[in-house]
Each structure stands twice: as structure tokens, then as C-alpha cells.
Amino acid sequence: MNSILNMYEVDQLLGQSSDVSSPAMMEPIDPASLIMGQDKLLDDELDDRLLANLPDVALTTEFTSLKLEIPEMSESLVKSFLLLDGKELLKVSSADDFIKKLNIQDSSVRIKVISIFGNTGDGKSHTLNRTFFDGQEVFQTSNEQNSCTLGVWAAYDPDLKLICLDTEGLLGTTSHENQRTRLLLKILAISDIVIYRTRSERLHRDLFSFLGSASRTYTQHFHSALQSVTQRNEFGGPLSALGPAVIIFHETRHTQPLHPVNGESTEDLIRSSFARMKLDIDAFSSLRYIGIQTQIPPTSFSELRDAVTQELNNTTVRSARSPQIVFVTLNVLNDKFSGELEDKNQLYFPDQYFTCSATCLSCEKRCERSMGHVKEGVSHHCSCKCRYQHQYDNCVYVCKACHTNGQEVVVKPKYVSSSDSSWFAFAKYAWSGYVIECPFCGEIYRSRQFWYGNNEPDAVAVRTEIMHVWSQGNSENGTVQNPAQRVLDSVSYLSEAVASVTSEPSRVASSWIADQIAPKYWKPNSEIKNCKVCLKLFPNNASKHHCRACGDGVCEGCSMNNKPVPEKGWESPVRVCDICYKGLSKIAESYESSDHNSDDNEVIVRKVGEAVVSTISSVVSVLEYPKSFIKDSARPAYWVPDHEIKKCNVCQCDLRPPKGAPLHHCRDCGNGVCPSCSMARIPVPKRGWNHPVRVCNNCVKS
Numbered sequence: 049m050n051s052i053l054n055m056y057e058v059d060q061l062l063g064q065s066s067d068v069s070s071p072a073m074m075e076p077i078d079p080a081s082l083i084m085g086q087d088k089l090l091d092d093e094l095d096d097r098l099l100a101n102l103p104d105v106a107l108t109t110e111f112t113s114l115k116l117e118i119p120e121m122s123e124s125l126v127k128s129f130l131l132l133d134g135k136e137l138l139k140v141s142s143a144d145d146f147i148k149k150l151n152i153q154d155s156s157v158r159i160k161v162i163s164i165f166g167n168t169g170d171g172k173s174h175t176l177n178r179t180f181f182d183g184q185e186v187f188q189t190s191n192e193q194n195s196c197t198l199g200v201w202a203a204y205d206p207d208l209k210l211i212c213l214d215t216e217g218l219l220g221t222t223s224h225e226n227q228r229t230r231l232l233l234k235i236l237a238i239s240d241i242v243i244y245r246t247r248s249e250r251l252h253r254d255l256f257s258f259l260g261s262a263s264r265t266y267t268q269h270f271h272s273a274l275q276s277v278t279q280r281n282e283f284g285g286p287l288s289a290l291g292p293a294v295i296i297f298h299e300t301r302h303t304q305p306l307h308p309v310n311g312e313s314t315e316d317l318i319r320s321s322f323a324r325m326k327l328d329i330d331a332f333s334s335l336r337y338i339g340i341q342t343q344i345p346p347t348s349f350s351e352l353r354d355a356v357t358q359e360l361n362n363t364t365v366r367s368a369r370s371p372q373i374v375f376v377t378l379n380v381l382n383d384k385f386s387g388e389l390e391d392k393n394q395l396y397f398p399d400q401y402f403t404c405s406a407t408c409l410s411c412e413k414r415c416e417r418s419m420g421h422v423k424e425g426v427s428h429h430c431s432c433k434c435r436y437q438h439q440y441d442n443c444v445y446v447c448k449a450c451h452t453n454g455q456e457v458v459v460k461p462k463y464v465s466s467s468d469s470s471w472f473a474f475a476k477y478a479w480s481g482y483v484i485e486c487p488f489c490g491e492i493y494r495s496r497q498f499w500y501g502n503n504e505p506d507a508v509a510v511r512t513e514i515m516h517v518w519s520q521g522n523s524e525n526g527t528v529q530n531p532a533q534r535v536l537d538s539v540s541y542l543s544e545a546v547a548s549v550t551s552e553p554s555r556v557a558s559s560w561i562a563d564q565i566a567p568k569y570w571k572p573n574s575e576i577k578n579c580k581v582c583l584k585l586f587p588n589n590a591s592k593h594h595c596r597a598c599g600d601g602v603c604e605g606c607s608m609n610n611k612p613v614p615e616k617g618w619e620s621p622v623r624v625c626d627i628c629y630k631g632l633s634k635i636a637e638s639y640e641s642s643d644h645n646s647d648d649n650e651v652i653v654r655k656v657g658e659a660v661v662s663t664i665s666s667v668v669s670v671l672e673y674p675k676s677f678i679k680d681s682a683r684p685a686y687w688v689p690d691h692e693i694k695k696c697n698v699c700q701c702d703l704r705p706p707k708g709a710p711l712h713h714c715r716d717c718g719n720g721v722c723p724s725c726s727m728a729r730i731p732v733p734k735r736g737w738n739h740p741v742r743v744c745n746n747c748v749k750s
Contacts, residue, residue, distance in 0.1 A: 127151070127186045128203040131378075134216065136231050138382055143372040150204040150211065150371065158368035159204075160360055161211045163235050166245035167254065168217025171347075175245050175297065176212050179349045179356070180205045187214045200235055208360060211374065213239065218258060234381045236262050237270040238374060239292045240366045241359050242332075243352070246296070249303045251321070259294065260327025266291060267331045273384050274377065291331040293359050293366075297352050298339040305339025314339065333365045404428065408516040410437045415518065422734075428518045440517040445510035447486040459486050459510060460738060461495075484509060569599040569616070576601030581625050597628035684735070686718040693720030698745050714744035721745075 129149045130139045140146045147155050164172045173187035180186075186203045201214045215232055236242055246255055296318065298305050306314045314337040322329055329335060336359075338351050404415035406428050415428040422428070436443055450457040461482045481495030484505055493509040496502060506512050576592050578585045580600040586592060592601045597613045602625040609629040610621035693703055693711060697719035702708040709722040716732045721744040728748045729740035 127181075127184075128188075128201045128214065130199055131202040131213070132200040132231060132235075132382070134199045134228065134231075136227060136234075136382060136386060138379065140375070143375040146375040147371050150202065152204055152206075152371060155372070156370065157209060159209045159211055159371055159374070160240040160366070160368050161213065161238060161374055162241040162243065162356065163213040163215060163239040164243040164245055165215055165232060165236070165258065166217060166247075170217065170245050170247040172217065172245050173214050175243070175349065175352070176203075176214055178347070179353050180208065180210065180212055187212075200231065208357070209368070210356075210360065211371070218254065230385060233262055233265050233270070234378070234385060236292065237266055237274065237381055238377050241356060242292045242294045243356075244294065244296050245299075247299045249300050251296075251298060251306070251318075253325075255296070256322055256325055256327055259329060259332075260322060260325065263291075263327075263329045263331035269385070270381065271331075273381055276380070291333045293334040293362075294329070294332045294336070295352070295355055295359070296335070296337045298337065299347060300339070300341050301343060303341075305341055306337060307339070334359075406518045408434060409519055410440050410442050410514075410517045411435045413516070428516065430516055434514045434516045436514045437517075442515050442517045443512050444515045445484065445505060446513050447489055447492060448509055448511050449489050449492070450486060451511055455488075456513075457486055457488060458513075458515075459484050459492070461505075462739065567599070567616070570594050571600050573601070579603040579606055581606035581627055593623060595625035595628055596622040597624045600625070684718065686735070687713050688719055690720070696720065696722040696725055698722075698725035712742055714747055715741040716743050716747035719744065 132138055140149060152159075164176055166172050171189075173189045176187050177183055177185060177189070181203070187201055198216055200216070203212050203214075204210070205212060213235055215235055216228055218229075218232075244255060244259065246252070306317060308314060309317065312320075315335050318335065318337055319329070336355055338355055340348060340351065342348070402418055404417050404419055404421060406415040407413065408415075408430060411432070411434045413430045413432045413434070416430050417426060417428065434442065445459045445461075447455075447457045447459050461484050483491055483495075484493040486492050493505045495505075571594070573592055576586065579602050580595075580598075581602050582605070584603060586601075586603070591604060593604060593607045594600070595602055595607060596616060596618050607623050607625050609624055609626065611624055611629060612619055612621055613624065690711060695701060696703055696709065697714070697717070698721055701722050703711045703720055703722060709724075711720050712723060712726050713719070714721055714726060715735055715737050726742050726744045728743050728745065730743050730748065731738050731740055732743065
């Protein structure tokens, strides 16, 4: 079709002026020759395609308009399309639509997938354009501050039969960083080859962090999802080799890129860096490093393209697959790993930089208080509930009455009541068992309060709670590391209490207790001055025995015989003096005919008292051997073992047997000390000793 062109309009089109008033110039013009003659004024972008689409033109005075059909060059050059937006929404409806947008003519073609990652502004889009599309603007680039790539864009390279995926950059100013990271990891999971593009003078930590996290995520989450896809589709390659090959493309300007050192390849050096950071890359089928130094642009991408070509030709790890399978795999992963994420802005200084480093040994939760709070006398705290573990015995009692009033008061079973003196508390423990005291309610429980039918403490007086067991400092439950040692200490306490009956102060106390539970016909200890049989004077605080028949005081040598005294309530053989045993004493007859008959209840009390003391003595003697046998294994972990202790930690005196001083352990520092350097007794709550225990002089001063 021929058209007529006004000369003025041709001038406007070609960018020059013409005089249209002269009739001599009103003759047909060949547009092709006219344009070729004006090559200096044409834009460089008008190529042969523009000339081929120009119409034939004829000039007349009757027609002064021209319609030029010039193709949109920007549309013909843009070949990429948005595959996933920044909110992880798939922008392709089906596999057929996916193939159509990629402009793949043969749907049965076998392809591979390559994706590129890196920080924003490092030239990922430019790298794809130069490496696979001869520098054409397939993926949009920009010199503006704002990122030009949002979401994931896709394009197809028909020469290499390769789907290229351009991703949103890391470290950008997005408000959905967690969602963006999850999006990138899903793209990495469907890729055969991964390029990590970095343009920095040295390899930064963000490269290792991203690849290490990607490897862990692929192994823990994506592997099982991909396995389910392979059960329904032909994915290609063995399942163990589903991880992509990683190529690190590192470009520097002023510094040399990474190079082999002492026979180690650059890849080995990078693997060592991952190992030092405790990051693994086991999910990736291979790792390759390409480093170039570009002092004068442009950047050379030939080595990168060669490396990609080698990976594409390597079918021993991954085989090419149909584009339908790629779309199905992406669709499955996108549906499975989706949903809202809590976007918390990562602080430049995370809270753990300043919080206490102590962790609970039972539940592994971290203390929520600031560093140094233990020095200020503030205990560890964590609002999360703990879990019970038998080895830590971290179940504690809380006073039920105080809990009802809105207070959480932790109470602990004790052998000694705070209102009892030491010697009387031992007798009371032997009689009534352990005690639980509340600082506000007083004594709330006795384990043997009644002869029978005693309830458990959590049924009447307390409620149980699981407490944290802290790795450092003061434990809340007070039982960390020393439950076995506390049992042995209790045995030692009982042993010493029974053995101390021979000491003078305890002898007076035991005599007083004996008088309190003695039958009425017994002569009080304070009135017995000499033995009734041999008349020898009793030394001060000497052992005094009572004849169960006459009730008078005798020495041990004059009361070696036993016989029943049923008239006094003693049905089984009991201690009697020699006179009563032979039946030759008128005193015995006078007592038998007098009104000194005892009450059965009084005799029962005495019997029980003797049985308790006898039982405790027997138990203590039996436990002496196992106590010495297991003491090393029962001692807390922070105690220095006996075989390592040579000298006192305070005075440096010799502690080695047999000539050395007796060895003791400080309950605070755990070092070995001699008796003279550990006379103090104070509580050590941070070690779980809430009652006064042995502490060395150094710890007392500090």
C-alpha cells in the first residue's frame, strides 16, 4: 500500500527543515533513500527492523498525512515476567501459562533452573543479562537507590535450555524481611544451580549466613516436600542429590579475590570458613568459587558462563526435567510453606548481648534478667514454665495458704525447726519426722505428726511447682548439684548427734530428756549421786542407769543382767540391778509392796523412746560403710575431688593422709580445707545450701 507524505511532515520525522513552497520539489521521494541519506540525524536504536516496517511513500499536494507503524522496541526487548511477588503470591495460573510466558515453543523440552542471590545493589540482574542474554535488558536494571527487582522474575534462555530466576536482593529496606527470606529459600529449593553474586572487597558474613541457613532449611523442611513431589512426578536425579550446585561469583576492585593457599583450593578455604562459623552446607551437591578483579570496567562474565555450562552438562547429579515439573514443584512448595509471619525488626544489638548468660539445666531456657544481677543480690528469673527432671529434683513446695492469699512462698522440708535448739530438734526429728515451715505461717507440716494416717504434704499444706535449675549462681529450688551430698550430710548429722551422747553438754540434755519420759517410780537423775549396789560415787556427767525393777540408779557394772519385770509393765527382759536380779534385796520388796506401781502409758512412752534411739544408732552404724564408700560419687560437681587435694586452700597445710590434717570441703567454693580454716557455718543459697554449712575463711571474707 502506497501513502502520500507531506514534505513538512517528513522533515519533522527526520529532524530537519524543508521548504515546501517550491513546486520543483513536489516529486515522489523514496523514503528508504531519504532516510539512508540522513543517517547522521537518525537515532542509533533505529535498526534494520525499522526500515523493513516503513511504508512506501509518495508526495503530492493533495495529501499531507502519514501513518508509520513502528514497533515498540521496549516491549520486544523485555522477556522476563513476574513469577512471584513480594507477598509470595504466584502470578502464573497454570503450567501451560508458565510455558507460554517463558515463550517455550516445544513443551516437551527438558530444561534446568538457575537462580541468582545476593545483596541488593550487587548487580544480580545485570549479571544474568550479560551471562545469558548477550547484554540485552531482559531483567530490568536501574541506577536508582530503590531496588528495581521486587519478588522473583523469570526468563528463558533457549540456547542453554535454561530458566533464569532473578530474585529480590538481601539486606534491602523491606518491612517483610522474614517473608522475603522464605520466598528466596523456596526458589533456591527448586533450582539446579545457584549463583551467589557478591561485589565486595572481601567475603562478608551475610554470604555464609544465608547459604548456611539455606542448607539447614533445605535438609529439615524442603527435602521431605520435594520427596512427596518425586513420588507423583518425574523429578530427575536421585533423591539424595536434590540439592543445587552453588557458584559463588565474587568481584573485587581494589583487592585480590580468594586464591589457593598452601595447597588448599579456594573451595576448601570457603568450606573451612563455614566450619568455623558452625554452619554446614551438606545440602548442596557442589560448591565452586569464581573470583575476578575488575579495575577497569566492564566486568567479564565469561568464566561464570563456562562454569554454568559445565554444571548444565553434568548429568551425574541432576538431570534436566520438563517445565511442567518445575511449575508443579514451585506450586507445591509455595502452598506448603505459606502464611503470615511475624515481622520483628532485628535489633542491631540483640537482647542476648546484655541479658544474663545463665541457662536452666532442666528446660534450657535463658535467664531474662540483665547481666550482673547476681552481684546485686537478685536471683535468676525466667517467665517460661520449666520441666521436671529427676536428676535435678526441681520440684519444690509452695505454701498453700500463702498461695491462696496471692503470694508464692517457696518452703522446704527441714530436719530442724527454727524455734528448736539443736539437741532438742534432733530428738524431735527422731520422734516427729521432718518439718516444713513457712516464714509467714510458721510450722505447716510434720511428716510423722500422728501415729498413723499421716497425709502427704501436698495434700494438706503445700502445692508443688517445677522450678528452674540455673547453670550459674543461685538456683531457685536450692537443690542443684548437691542432693546426694545433703543426704550424706544428714547421715553425718545423725551420727554426730548419737555419738555426742558421750559428751558432757549433751549428757546433761539427755538426762533431762530421760527424766521427762521416765516412769514415776524411777529416781530422778539429779538425785542419783552414787550407785545403789556398790555405793561408788558417780563422776560428773557419768552414765547413770535405772533398774527397771526398783527404779534406783546403778552403774553399768552393777546392772549387767536382764530379766522381765511384769509387775512394772516390762514383759520382755530389761536391765535390772544385781540386787533385784538375785531377789535378795528388801528394797525390792518394799518397792513391790509400795504404791510405786507405774502407769502402763508411762512405760509405753519410755519403750518408744528407747526404740527410737536404738533404731537411729543402728541405722547410723550401718550407714557408716556405704557413706564412706559412695561419698566421692555423691559429692557435687563443683567440689574438687579428694585425690586432687594436697594442701589446704587457705593455710596451705598438708592434707594428705595419714599425717595430714582432716580434709573438708567448703560448700561455697568447693576447695579442700582443714578444720581450723573452715570453722564458720553460714547458708550458701547459690549452691543450694539454705541452712548453715561449712564454709572456708576465704569465702566468709568475700
